[in-house]
Structure formats: C-alpha cells, structure tokens
Amino acid sequence: MTDRLYYTDATLLRFDAHVRALDDTRLQVVLDRSAFYPTSGGQPHDTGTLADIPVVNVTESGDDVVHHLAAPLPLAVGDAVSGLVHEARRRDHMQQHSGQHLLSAVLEDVFGWPTVSVHLGTDGCSLDVEADHISTESLREAERIANVHVLENRPVTIGFEDAATVRGLRKPSERDGLLRIVTIEGLDINACGGTHVARTGEIGAILLRRTERTRGTMRVEFRCGLRAVARARHDMELLLETAGHLSAGAEDVPSLVQALADDRRALEKVNAQLTEQLVAHEARALHASTQPDARGRRVIVAARTDVPVKTLQGLAQQVVACGGAVYLATSTEPPAVLLAASEDAGLDCGTTLRTALQAVGGRGGGTPRLAQGSAPTADAVLACRDRLLATLIGD
Numbered sequence: 001m002t003d004r005l006y007y008t009d010a011t012l013l014r015f016d017a018h019v020r021a022l023d024d025t026r027l028q029v030v031l032d033r034s035a036f037y038p039t040s041g042g043q044p045h046d047t048g049t050l051a052d053i054p055v056v057n058v059t060e061s062g063d064d065v066v067h068h069l070a071a072p073l074p075l076a077v078g079d080a081v082s083g084l085v086h087e088a089r090r091r092d093h094m095q096q097h098s099g100q101h102l103l104s105a106v107l108e109d110v111f112g113w114p115t116v117s118v119h120l121g122t123d124g125c126s127l128d129v130e131a132d133h134i135s136t137e138s139l140r141e142a143e144r145i146a147n148v149h150v151l152e153n154r155p156v157t158i159g160f161e162d163a164a165t166v167r168g169l170r171k172p173s174e175r176d177g178l179l180r181i182v183t184i185e186g187l188d189i190n191a192c193g194g195t196h197v198a199r200t201g202e203i204g205a206i207l208l209r210r211t212e213r214t215r216g217t218m219r220v221e222f223r224c225g226l227r228a229v230a231r232a233r234h235d236m237e238l239l240l241e242t243a244g245h246l247s248a249g250a251e252d253v254p255s256l257v258q259a260l261a262d263d264r265r266a267l268e269k270v271n272a273q274l275t276e277q278l279v280a281h282e283a284r285a286l287h288a289s290t291q292p293d294a295r296g297r298r299v300i301v302a303a304r305t306d307v308p309v310k311t312l313q314g315l316a317q318q319v320v321a322c323g324g325a326v327y328l329a330t331s332t333e334p335p336a337v338l339l340a341a342s343e344d345a346g347l348d349c350g351t352t353l354r355t356a357l358q359a360v361g362g363r364g365g366g367t368p369r370l371a372q373g374s375a376p377t378a379d380a381v382l383a384c385r386d387r388l389l390a391t392l393i394g395d
C-alpha cells in the first residue's frame with residue numbers, strides 16, 4: 001500500500017520515499033509513499049519526475065500507486081528516491097476538481113439538478129446533471145452564483161470519517177470503512193480522493209461554456225482558473241476573427257451572420273431559377289439546331305468528358321420536351337450513358353439502353369422516357385454509343 005501524501009496535503013510537490021517494487025523493465029515503480037496523484041475518480045494523473053526521470057503516467061493498482069517512467073530507474077528495491085510533482089498541472093487539476101464540486105453544489109441546491117457524472121479532461125471539463133433543459137439564462141445565473149462563492153473564499157477542508165457514521169454527504173459513498181471527506185464550508189460535503197484547493201478563491205474564474213443533451217441528462221461544459229481565462233481568450237479571438245471577416249464589431253456579428261444566411265438562401269433560389277431558364281434555353285437551341293432525320297426524329301448526341309451524365313438529366317428532359325427528339329449523352333469520367341426520348345419518338349429508352357449496355361459489360365436501365373447506366377471503361381462507353389446510334393438509324 002502506498003501512503004498517498006496528497007490525501008492530506010495537495011500543495012506538497014517535493015517528497016522523499018523508498019522504492020518498494022519495480023517491474024522487469026524498471027519503468028513501473030511503486031514507492032512506500034508518494035505525492036503523485038494516479039488517474040482515478042475522473043481526475044487525470046499528475047506528471048513530474050522520480051530521481052530526475054520524467055513520470056509520464058500514474059495509475060492505481062489495488063492500494064498501490066504505480067509511477068510509469070520515461071526511462072528505467074537505476075535503483076533497487078529499498079533504495080531512497082526523491083520525487084517532484086509538476087506544479088502547474090497539479091494546480092490546474094485542483095482548480096478544475098474543486099470548481100466541479102462547487103458547481104455541482106450550485107446546480108443541485110439552486111436549480112435542483114443533481115450531478116450524475118463528471119469528466120475532468122486535459123482540455124475541457126464537463127458534468128452531466130439530471131435536467132430536461134438548461135436555458136441560457138439559467139446557465140448565466142449558475143455561473144454568476146458559482147463565481148460569487150469563489151469570491152467568498154470559503155475554506156475547503158479535508159477530513160476522514162467512517163462510512164457508517166458520516167452525515168451530510170451530497171451523494172452516499174459506495175465504499176466501506178474510512179472515507180476521505182472534502183468539505184466546502186457551508187456548501188458541500190463529498191467523499192472524494194482528489195486534489196483540492198484550500199479555499200474557493202484559489203479556484204479562480206468558473207466559466208460555463210455550453211450545454212448539450214445526452215441520454216436523459218444535460219451535459220454542462222465548464223473550465224476553471226487559468227484554463228477558464230485561456231478558453232475565454234480563445235473564444236474572444238474566434239469572435240474577433242469572425243468580426244474582422246465581416247468588417248464589423250463583435251456585437252454586430254450575430255445579426256450580420258443571420259443576414260448573410262438569409263441572403264444566401266435568397267440567392268440560391270434565384271440561382272436555381274436562372275439555371276432552370278438557362279437549361280431550357282440550351283435545350284431549345286440544341287433542338288432547333290439539329291436536323292430531323294428521315295423519320296422526322298432529331299437525334300442529339302452529346303459527348304461530355306467534364307461532367308457526369310446524371311447532371312445532364314435536366315437538359316435531356318428539356319430537349320425531349322420539345323418533341324420528336326432523342327437525346328444521347330456519354331461521359332468518360334465516370335464511364336456512363338444517358339438516353340432520353342420524347343413520347344412521339346417511338347423509343348423505349350429503358351429497354352434499349354439496358355440491351356446496349358449489357359452488350360459492352362455495363363449495366364443500367366430506366367423508364368421508356370429516360371434511362372441511364374454505367375459501363376466498365378471509357379472504350380465500352382464509346383462502343384455502347386455506337387450500338388445505340390446504329391439502333392436509332394436502323395430503327
């Protein structure tokens with residue numbers, strides 16, 4: 001069992017200990033005592049050094065704390081060793097974790113939303129609360145109240161009590177025996193093994209960013225302390241960058257973006273109308289410039305390498321709508337064929353195209369008026385086109 005020094009003093013960073021166990025690689029080390037916090041209870045592990053070797057991960061194994069090193073430890077079991085926990089990361093975790101306890105207390109006591117799970121990540125933190133909906137106003141008010149409690153600089157104390165006799169826990173503990181109790185004076189009593197600040201003032205700013213609906217709960221994303229400040233700065237820079245693109249002030253961004261979205265919708269509508277008119281015009285021109293054959297049918301052949309034939313459907317339908325017309329289009333990228341015919345052209349496009357494509361190893365079909373399909377290669381497309389033209393002429 002490792003004596004966990006952070007249990008009673010979260011500010012202790014430098015410590016002396018003895019090696020109790022080493023694995024074969026000497027990369028995993030168990031000490032008799034340690035200030036390193038192992039990943040547990042939703043809080044990420046500390047980093048630092050053991051005998052000046054970087055500690056890259058810290059885990060729990062039963063009652064032991066296992067230090068994972070970047071290089072083998074040149075010591076034997078029983079040897080003395082010095083450890084150092086990285087201060088900035090430890091302080092950051094203390095701010096997030098104590099901030100979470102405080103925030104959970106506010107969300108439950110003021111709004112009636114108990115916390116059901118917590119995630120303290122290396123970037124963002126979140127907690128899931130039992131709530132159907134959280135309005136922007138509620139989020140703003142929860143953030144204000146939480147920050148007032150920070151300013152009150154309430155003591156955060158650590159105690160140990162027996163699970164059988166402890167009173168006032170926000171959430172009953174599933175553990176037996178001696179519990180570590182973290183108390184924010186007048187606000188919260190919680191069984192918790194994490195590292196915490198000594199007074200709420202040390203949490204610094206509490207920033208609530210956004211909410212998200214998750215399976216039956218609401219997730220509240222938050223950040224505390226320097227992380228809150230860094231994130232608020234980042235958010236502000238995003239807003240200013242967006243405002244810069246709009247040549248506007250930050251306050252005008254929402255209405256300008258809304259106006260741009262409205263404009264785009266209107267332009268898309270106009271664009272669709274103009275495209276339709278253009279296609280109709282092109283179809284009439286194609287129809288008019290093609291001489292009818294002996295049967296009075298205008299056979300219009302389009303070989304396109306630049307667009308897939310399916311984008312020519314609209315044009316094909318417009319051309320044959322002019323009457324007495326067959327429209328045949330091929331494309332090589334991807335290899336495909338489209339065939340359309342007016343009702344008075346006397347041609348069943350679906351059957352005709354399917355037969356021609358099958359002959360070249362392709363596949364396709366459609367209705368008597370419009371059909372399309374694909375061929376295995378560009379050469380197969382050309383062979384299919386020649387077959388169709390022969391059919392049309394011989395028809």
Ligand SMILES: [Zn+2]
Nearest residue numbers: 097192193194
């Ligand atoms: Zn906790």
